[in-house]
Amino acid sequence: MASPTPERLYTPDRRTAEQSILQQYINWLFVKKGLYLRDYNDLWDWSVTDLEDFWESIYQFFGVHSPTEYSQVIYRPSDDDMIGVRWFDGATVNYAEHIFRHKTNQRPALLVASERHRLQTVSWASLESQVAGMAAWLRQQGVGLGDRVVAVLPNGLEAVVSFLATNAVGGVWSSCSPDFGTASIIDRFQQIEPKILIAADGYTYNGKPVDKTDAMRSLRTGLPTVQRLVWVPYLDATSRLERSVLWADVLKTPAPDGLTFEPIPFNDPIWVLYSSGTTGKPKAITHSVGGCLLEHLKALALHQDVHVGERYFWYSTTGWMMWNFALGSLLVGATLVVYDGAAGYPDLNTLWKLADDARINHFGGGAAYYLACMRAGLKPMDTVRLTQLRSIGSTGSPLPPEGFQWIYQSVKSQVWLISFSGGTDVCSGFVGGNPLLPVYEGEIQSRLLGCSVDAIDEQGRSVQDELGEMVMRQPMPSMPIYFWNDTDNERYRNSYFTEYPGLWRHGDFIRITPRNGVVIYGRSDATLNRDGVRIGTSEIYSAVESLPDIADSLVIGLEQPGGRYFMPLFVVLKKGAELTDTLIDTIRKTLRTQFSPRHVPDAVYAISEVPYTISGKKLETPVKKILSGMDSSLAASKDTLRNPASLDQFVDFALDVRS
Numbered sequence: 001m002a003s004p005t006p007e008r009l010y011t012p013d014r015r016t017a018e019q020s021i022l023q024q025y026i027n028w029l030f031v032k033k034g035l036y037l038r039d040y041n042d043l044w045d046w047s048v049t050d051l052e053d054f055w056e057s058i059y060q061f062f063g064v065h066s067p068t069e070y071s072q073v074i075y076r077p078s079d080d081d082m083i084g085v086r087w088f089d090g091a092t093v094n095y096a097e098h099i100f101r102h103k104t105n106q107r108p109a110l111l112v113a114s115e116r117h118r119l120q121t122v123s124w125a126s127l128e129s130q131v132a133g134m135a136a137w138l139r140q141q142g143v144g145l146g147d148r149v150v151a152v153l154p155n156g157l158e159a160v161v162s163f164l165a166t167n168a169v170g171g172v173w174s175s176c177s178p179d180f181g182t183a184s185i186i187d188r189f190q191q192i193e194p195k196i197l198i199a200a201d202g203y204t205y206n207g208k209p210v211d212k213t214d215a216m217r218s219l220r221t222g223l224p225t226v227q228r229l230v231w232v233p234y235l236d237a238t239s240r241l242e243r244s245v246l247w248a249d250v251l252k253t254p255a256p257d258g259l260t261f262e263p264i265p266f267n268d269p270i271w272v273l274y275s276s277g278t279t280g281k282p283k284a285i286t287h288s289v290g291g292c293l294l295e296h297l298k299a300l301a302l303h304q305d306v307h308v309g310e311r312y313f314w315y316s317t318t319g320w321m322m323w324n325f326a327l328g329s330l331l332v333g334a335t336l337v338v339y340d341g342a343a344g345y346p347d348l349n350t351l352w353k354l355a356d357d358a359r360i361n362h363f364g365g366g367a368a369y370y371l372a373c374m375r376a377g378l379k380p381m382d383t384v385r386l387t388q389l390r391s392i393g394s395t396g397s398p399l400p401p402e403g404f405q406w407i408y409q410s411v412k413s414q415v416w417l418i419s420f421s422g423g424t425d426v427c428s429g430f431v432g433g434n435p436l437l438p439v440y441e442g443e444i445q446s447r448l449l450g451c452s453v454d455a456i457d458e459q460g461r462s463v464q465d466e467l468g469e470m471v472m473r474q475p476m477p478s479m480p481i482y483f484w485n486d487t488d489n490e491r492y493r494n495s496y497f498t499e500y501p502g503l504w505r506h507g508d509f510i511r512i513t514p515r516n517g518v519v520i521y522g523r524s525d526a527t528l529n530r531d532g533v534r535i536g537t538s539e540i541y542s543a544v545e546s547l548p549d550i551a552d553s554l555v556i557g558l559e560q561p562g563g564r565y566f567m568p569l570f571v572v573l574k575k576g577a578e579l580t581d582t583l584i585d586t587i588r589k590t591l592r593t594q595f596s597p598r599h600v601p602d603a604v605y606a607i608s609e610v611p612y613t614i615s616g617k618k619l620e621t622p623v624k625k626i627l628s629g630m631d632s633s634l635a636a637s638k639d640t641l642r643n644p645a646s647l648d649q650f651v652d653f654a655l656d657v658r659s
Contacts, residue, residue: 005515006401009408010416010439020435022302025061033057040436040446041516048452048474055294055450055477059088062297065098066091067263080502082475083489092263093290095270095331096131096167100259102333103128107309109330111358112157115204115341119357122157127164130157132259133251134165140253141228143195145170145262146269150189150223151198151318152178152216154340158232158247159318162198163271163327167289170262171196173271177319178203179614182215184282184639186222188274191284192484193225200234201241206345209235216241266290272484273321273424275495276613276640283491284484287427291477295428296328303448304391304418305435306362308333314364314393315343315351320615321424322364322395329362348373352380352411355389364393364420367403368616374406375551381411391416391433396616398520400542401442419444421508421520425496426478430470430506431518443517450476455512460500467511467534469524472504479504509536526620528557530565530598537620540601543594544569544587549577552610555601556624558657568627568657569601572609579606605653611636611646619647626650627657 017023026043029035033053037043047054052073059073070091077084103109103124110122143149149166153159153175166173174192176185178200189197199216202209220229231244240246264270270289274282300306312329313336316322329336337358343351343365355363373380380386392407392415399419407417417439422429430453434445447453455468462468483492499505509521521527521536528535537555544553552572560566569587573579584604591599611619622636632651638644 006441006443008438008440009404010414012416012435012437017436020305021307022305022435025302028061029057032060040434044447044449044516047449051450051474055087058294058298058450062294062301064091064093064293064297065101066093066266068092070266076475081497082472082479082502082504083492083497085475085479086267087288087294087477088266088290091266091290093266093293094167094170094261094264095289095293096164097261098293099164099327099330100124100128100261102308102330108335110157110160111311111335111337113337113339113354113358114154114156115207115345119354127161128259130161130251131164131168132255133253134161135168135259136255137250137253138165138169138171138196141196143169143171145264146172147196148172148174148192148194148272149196149198150192150194151175152180152185152212152219153198153200153232153318154178154203154234155316155318155323155338156234156340157338158198158200158234159323160327160336160338161251167264167270168259168261170264172269172286174273175318175323177317177614178210178212179205179317180319181639182218182222184637185219187637187639188282188284189219189223191281192272194223195225195227196230197223197226197228198230198232199241200232201239202235204235204341206342211235213239213241264289267481269481271324271427273324273427275424276615276617282640283495284486285424285480286482286484287478288481291479291481292324292328292427293331295426295476295478296325297331298449299325299428299432300328300334301332303429303433303435304362304393305433306332306334309335310361310390311335311337311359311388312362313337313339313355313358313360315339315366315369317614321427324427326364334362343369344372348376348378349380349383352384352386355386356384359388361388362391362393363389364395364418366396366616367394367399368396368612370394370399370403370406371545374403374410375545379410381413386412389415391418393418393420393433395420395422395429397618398522398538399442400538400545402542402546404439404441421518423506425480425506426476428478430472431510431520440515440517443513443515443519445517447512447516447518453510453512453518455510456500456503460503464512465514467509467521467536469500470506470508470510470520471500472506475504509534523620526556526624528555528567530557530567535595535599537618539595540569540591540599543590543599544571547583547586547590549574549583550587554607554610554618554620554623556620556627558624558627566603566657567601568603568605568653570605570607570610570653573606579604607646607649609643609646611644612642613640614642616642622647623650627654629654
């Protein structure tokens with residue numbers, strides 16, 4: 001797998017590097033701790049070797065406030081088990097309180113836009129007033145430490161206010177995007193037995209209003225523990241739902257003491273996120289308030305270099321962990337920019353225009369969005385100025401080399417591209433940006449501090465500059481404290497720790513480069529394995545989707561009787577293109593030339609569209625199950641898919657593939 005050094009696309013100038021918060025932290029370690037670190041590799045080694053001193057330094061550097069003292073930084077029941085690790089026992093913190101430490105009349109708290117509304121400014125005073133009113137109402141309903149508040153809301157001001165108020169009173173937050181199916185939402189929320197439901201009457205997407213009134217009525221029936229429903233008339237100001245309280249009335253609740261914050265034990269839950277649920281009931285992944293506080297401070301300040309007063313945006317819905325992560329920008333004093341609607345409506349320039357209008361400094365989105373812009377021939381630098389833009393973040397799936405090139409050739413030539421990868425599992429990243437290092441084509445800059453990421457072969461040995469299974473060798477504070485209602489942590493353990501006992505197996509195939517950067521090759525459970533050689537699916541997608549006639553693709557590896565291996569490639573053709581023998585030959589030749597004969601598919605089929613989860617990930621494993629003979633209704637929960645009908649086409653291929 002060793003490869004030549006890829007093209008260097010960006011190098012931070014001396015001033016940017018010296019003024020970065022990461023460099024300030026390194027200087028602080030020298031002055032306060034007497035630590036002399038030659039470079040980032042030294043810093044990273046120390047951060048994953050001396051966990052106690054590292055995480056205590058993060059706690060101190062960011063001035064985490066706790067009215068109570070912690071007794072120890074880390075308590076680990078067993079040296080060879082990450083489950084049950086506790087952090088900063090005795091400390092009590094509040095995430096929302098740390099956000100409001102930055103309130104000021106010098107700059108806005110939020111900038112909010114949607115398909116229906118132009119960019120609006122929300123002051124810190126207005127945000128504080130709304131959160132105080134809602135927090136007072138929640139207290140009136142008896143919501144306190146550990147009580148669950150759930151929401152089905154678009155990505156707007158109401159969602160931010162609802163979370164901050166829930167956390168302020170010590171409640172546990174959980175949200176779903178309104179584009180989720182009702183059954184899918186019930187599957188999630190029912191597990192955590194919520195006390196309060198906050199729901200909107202609908203949302204807009206691609207310019208079309210989608211009414212959810214009947215769905216929310218059914219949802220309330222499916223959640224018998226809900227005591228009160230707060231109704232948000234998002235589409236229609238006059239809409240009402242029986243036996244609910246209006247959002248506006250909730251905000252009017254008197255708060256004579258202003259906004260006050262409940263101290264929450266460091267290891268108590270802050271929110272519940274969910275696995276995709278494509279292959280069964282979603283796992284209710286529960287994170288701690290202190291763990292997410294520390295992790296978000298570290299990741300956003302040190303690795304994305306978000307400074308006080310800058311504007312931070314990540315395109316997301318309330319059902320994706322990037323919504324929660326983006327809230328963390330408020331912890332470091334940024335103004336959060338939120339947008340509700342389709343990234344491609346009325347055209348793919350919409351978000352780039354938003355970046356210009358809102359003077360965004362840090363712009364984030366899914367890799368799928370950038371690739372869609374690239375394939376559409378978009379060149380934002382010709383239509384918007386983006387003078388304030390410092391960084392562009394990408395996550396959700398691996399950004400291939402041509403995606404890197406497109407950013408620099410078509411968006412902005414002098415910009416810091418942060419390819420970021422982690423997941424719902426830790427509500428953050430394992431690998432990502434570094435303001436001190438160059439950006440190389442197709443390569444994530446570094447392993448993040450405190451993240452003991454390694455690549456191992458099938459014998460569990462560390463490998464360098466070779467394809468390997470991504471594992472974590474040490475715990476980090478934002479790992480799940482548990483899965484909700486998971487007896488004896490059975491599902492938790494089976495999700496990460498059974499393959500390599502004592503190591504967290506994340507399910508990605510990676511290569512750690514000679515520069516200590518990281519290349520991700522796709523999910524390891526969908527990884528292709530030909531003749532004992534493992535191939536990442538992203539390599540194939542990168543090559544195939546660079547061809548002018550191909551819009552999208554999906555590759556599957558199928559083990560068959562007698563030790564045979566069959567690897568079909570499914571392609572979505574661009575308008576006017578046909579899957580001719582000539583095009584198939586071109587695909588085969590491209591893969592053989594760029595990679596190896598093992599990358600060449602056994603068959604190529606044309607399909608109408610590739611199935612995706614709502615968060616933009618290709619459904620390789622469910623399609624593999626369908627092609628292996630599983631009923632499509634059992635292979636994936638269609639409520640969790642962006643385009644559920646797309647799975648049906650693979651039923652027809654199953655007989656052909658298995659013949």
